[in-house]
Structure formats: C-alpha cells, structure tokens
Amino acid sequence: MGRTAVKTAGAIMNFQAQVDKLLNDLKAIETDLDEALQQLLVKSSGHIELSKKLGEIELIAEFLKEYGKDEDGERVKNLVRALRQRVYESTGLLIFQVQKSMLKAVEALSDAGNGLLMIDKFGAFLKNLEVLERTMRE
Numbered sequence: 001m002g003r004t005a006v007k008t009a010g011a012i013m014n015f016q017a018q019v020d021k022l023l024n025d026l027k028a029i030e031t032d033l034d035e036a037l038q039q040l041l042v043k044s045s046g047h048i049e050l051s052k053k054l055g056e057i058e059l060i061a062e063f064l065k066e067y068g069k070d071e072d073g074e075r076v077k078n079l080v081r082a083l084r085q086r087v088y089e090s091t092g093l094l095i096f097q098v099q100k101s102m103l104k105a106v107e108a109l110s111d112a113g114n115g116l117l118m119i120d121k122f123g124a125f126l127k128n129l130e131v132l133e134r135t136m137r138e
Contacts, residue, residue, distance in 0.1 A: 011135065018132040025125040032118050036111070046097050053090040057083060 060083045068076050 011138065014135050015132065018128060018135060021128050022125060022132065025121055025128060029118055029121055029125070032114060032121075036114075039111075046093070046100075050090060050093050050097070053086055053093060057086045057090065060086065 060079055064076070064079055064083070068079070071079075
C-alpha cells in the first residue's frame with residue numbers, strides 16, 4: 001500500500017509540474033502577443049494624427065473656396081499661411097513616419113523571427129501536453 005501511495009504522489013507531482021509548464025508556456029505566448037498588439041497601437045496613433053491634419057487642411061481649403069473672395073486681403077493671407085503650415089506639418093509627420101518605418105524594417109525581420117519562435121513555443125507546448133497525456137495514462 002505504501003509503495004502505491006508513493007507512486008500515486010509522484011504521479012500527482014509530475015502531473016502538477018506538467019500543468020505548470022503548460023501554463024508558463026501559455027503565458028510566454030500571451031506576452032509575445034501583447035507586445036505585437038502594443039506595436040500596432042503605436043503605429044495607428046500616427047495615422048490618426050495625420051488624418052486630423054488632413055481634416056484641418058480640408059476645412060481651411062473649403063473655407064477659402066466659399067468665403068475667400070468675400071474676406072479682406074489680410075485675413076485671406078492668414079488663412080493661406082495656416083493652410084501652408086498644415087501642409088508642412090503633414091509633410092513633416094509623413095517624413096517622420098517614413099523614417100520610423102525605415103528604422104523598423106529590421107524590427108519587422110525580428111518580428112518575423114519572433115513569430116517563428118512563437119510557433120516553436122506552441123510546438124513545445126504540444127510536446128508538453130503529450131507528456132502530460134502520457135502521464136495521465138500511466
């Protein structure tokens with residue numbers, strides 16, 4: 001009876017260790033996914049800012065089209081300056097985004113490598129799951 005109890009206790013400990021390993025593997029995969037989602041969020045914020053600038057440009061241009069001929073010369077000049085400023089700001093924002101994209105080209109390769117590592121982690125997860133299943137059968 002004592003030998004069976006020791007064997008059962010060992011199997012339970014092995015089972016718990018395998019489940020812990022599976023949970024750790026899953027946490028590692030979740031961490032990788034969270035990092036990828038964070039990078040996408042940062043990228044989209046630049047697009048939102050550019051969209052806002054384009055909206056401002058459109059608004060100023062529409063105002064000039066509708067009311068420019070009726071306004072005094074100084075006010076039209078100020079609106080044209082504001083329009084030019086928004087265009088330069090948008091161009092600067094695009095240049096900055098292009099620079100960031102170029103600098104992140106290497107990161108993209110790294111991300112692809114990380115994706116392959118995640119696939120490998122899923123493979124390790126499956127192997128550990130198989131070990132757990134074998135342990136449960138014994």
